[in-house]
Amino acid sequence: MVMVNLILILLLGGVIAMLSERAGENMPRRVALVVILVDFAYLLSELSGMPSLTQLQAPMPDDPGTWLMHFKAQWIPAFGISIELALDGVSLLMVLLTLVLGAIAVSASWTDILVKQGFFEANLLWTLAGVLGVFMALDLFLFFLFWEVMLIPMYFMIAIWGHENRGYAAMKFFIFTQASGLLMLVATLALVGVNHSAAGQWSFSYFDLLNTSMTEQTAQWLMLGFFIAFVVKLPAFPFHTWLPDAHTQAPTAGSVILAGILLKTGAYGLIRFAVPLFPDAALDFSWAAMALGAAGVVYGAVLAFSQTDFKRLVAYSSVSHMGFVLLGVYAWNELALQGAVMQMVAHGFSTAALFMIAGSLQERLHTRDMREMGGLWQQMPRMGAVAMFFVVASLGLPGLGNFVAEFLVLLGLFQVNPWLTAVAALGLITGAIYSLILMQRSFQGEPNPKLEGHLLVDFAGREMLTMAVMMIALIVLGLYPQPVLDMAQPVLQSLLELTSVEMMP
């Protein structure tokens, strides 16, 4: 019930936030912040009774009782559909990340959103509710439902509060994810159909579907259905074209949620569903997936390098960073998977922070074009220092979270495919180039004469506090990543065992 409550709090909180607009223009964002913090506190208080997170037992795929939390209630028994939610180390990590970044997104919307604040915060909370559902659902029907439903509030956030070309971006975002979602729906129903003809009854439960036996060819096709849906969301080259538009046009809070959380649902889907459900097919396909990942790393970095739009550059850098996740998942050994999970968390923070800086710049300068910036450090030293921190985090400076993640991925990948490792390692170099260019063009150099007359206010308390949260998170992840690795380890271990058993004839 805890997990249902977590989602309900956000859903109802959204309604309250919308209604609270009548009490005052500024009420919705306060309500939204309180709702997220309450949700967070509620989760923590429920967790306090659990065994220490660093000593989790491995969740068995065939025994829901070994999971951290498990909830199941009938929903549509005619098709064996139930409301089945469960939490293990990896999903808990993602849920925590979602709630923290959710609070940060509210902070990012504090001064950014000027019209219809109530509806905006409601959409933000509803998106978070959908994302929580995605991270916790273990019924494939329910998973698909959350997967689709979280798009609608996100669509509204881009379409209503976005920048100049919002209509196009929102439409593209929705069509890409929805159309690929349809493929996943077809694959899900086909998988359930195969299981139905074998077991004689309908079931959408993850636990029932894990060991479905099917011909190699069927498995290949179904795996592709899931794979495409997840890599569109990830996004991996060549399905990434919606991302630069959506990120660039979304309001700051929307970009934070998109980059920080929504992309992770794709990675999570790969780890949780695409590989374990079809281990053999995934193994056969892994070289292609890894090639796509490596291509994404390099391609994203090269395109990021040539951008002049601050947000677009960060967006392309996301393509590059998520390439590492794809590599890590399909290398499918413990080191690489640890790296992928780590990357999901670290990238969430570093990119969210960069988007917030982009948003703050746009608020002050009314442009995202880096050719119109320059020398901003002199007027806004605090913002400059913060930007510097996140830029070096994003390029993978040792001591910060992103370095740990990328290093682990490369280490794991090397055992599987040294050549691709070499290609992916190029991403680290190109990453340094585009990140430093971002810094140079906007904050360093001579002050741009066009900027005279703009009110260049430095970061104040609220912004510094928000940034500090993310900075501390990245430093902790970089210096002492062990707790996160411990949380993910048993889950990854059990997934690896599951698939290795499957692979035995």
Added chain:
Amino acid sequence: MNSSQLMALMPILMLSMTAAVLMIQASIKRDQGLAWWITGLGFLLSLWGAGYARDFSQPVTMLLVVDDWGLFFTTLILVASLVTLILSKDTFSPEGERKEEYYLLLVLSVMGAVILIQSSHMASLLLGMELMGVALYAMIAFPEKGELPLEAAIKYLVLSACASAMLLFGFALIYAATGDLSYAGMGAKAAVAFSQEPVVLMAGSAMVLAGLGFKLSVVPFHMWTPDVYQGAPTPVTGFLATVSKGAVFVALTRFYLEGQLYQYDSLIMALSLVAVASMLVGNWLALRQENIKRLLAYSSIAHFGYLLIVLIALSIADNLGANNLIGQAITFYLTAYIVTTLAAFTVVANLAGEDDSKAMLGAFEGLFWRNPVQASALTVAMLSFAGIPLTAGFIGKFYLITLSIQSQLWILLTALVLGSAIAIYYYLRIIFAMSKTPGTMLKKQPAAAFGAQEIVAGLLLLLVLALGSWPQPFIDFAGAL
């Protein structure tokens, strides 16, 4: 005919009585407000009749069959007619006198639809279709001052006449081959007839399907749809899209099922082509529409293309023992389609009225901030059409995809997925238009009046969501039909 058979015809009797009362009323005192109430009361009585007749399910003469399935759809179209009636009140009352004939036509048309739903014989099929159609021509042309309605009515009249002619010719050919005009009789004798006169039987069946296809506006019989949708008064368009099309599809299902047409490969082939063409052409042509009524016309073409999958699946799933799934699929999809379409037309009728320029997409801009109830209803309707989870349309699509996977209809499934992917674009355009915040909208708008139409829109909105988020009761109900 004994009394129990008469009881089984209760809905039709009630509708006939309403028609008679309306005519008497018109000869005594012409008052359109009174006529409205009489019609509403008549529909309510017929609704009661549809429930009452459930205890008397049986074949009534050789023409009609009263069963639970038919009675459910009778109930559904009566509800749709009630909604049409409520929408018609505001549309027609300002224009002044002599409008009570409209209600008479409405009642007659509904009666035709009920007969169509309960038909088990080609004579009653034709009777129902003509009764429904002839009344509809007049309803479409009712605003006699406009040009568009007249054009629409003429188009519909001419093409319907063609369709009826094809239907009749088809009946004649089937009769020539089998010597029977009842569906069941035809089905029983068709196997023998097929071995002797395959061409005559196939040509006859194909012509009947084409005639019904005209009414369902599946490709390539869809030419009239956008013009008629656009030209007809909006409540009448809603009526045409829900009652007329729904009833014809039920009749088609009965004819197809009891006539055992699913055994013939050539017919299945033709149906598959029609289905694929409808899904792709309907969705494709909807992309560039600026008028929401035309857009909904093309979208309905696509939806009946989707629905045809069920009939095609019968040819294969018959031996899989998935019959129950097929029945549920038809019931659920058609119900979802009707409820969703009603929700959409309730909003369009309220906002656009009879002014064609107000049916353009541009006129819907900023609706979210002007009238949240109606905008939400239209949004949910569009999401349901697009098949987004938690709406009725999604469960409908869920059934269709499951069926086509079980029956391994991969080409149809591909067309369905492709069509749905295209469709997202134009449904989103409407939602996007409504969510725009033009500069003038930033100021506080006066709250819209909260009238009967908002209540209807709100109820339909809740129904779409309820069917989509808690479908189990309805699935049980549909399974028991």
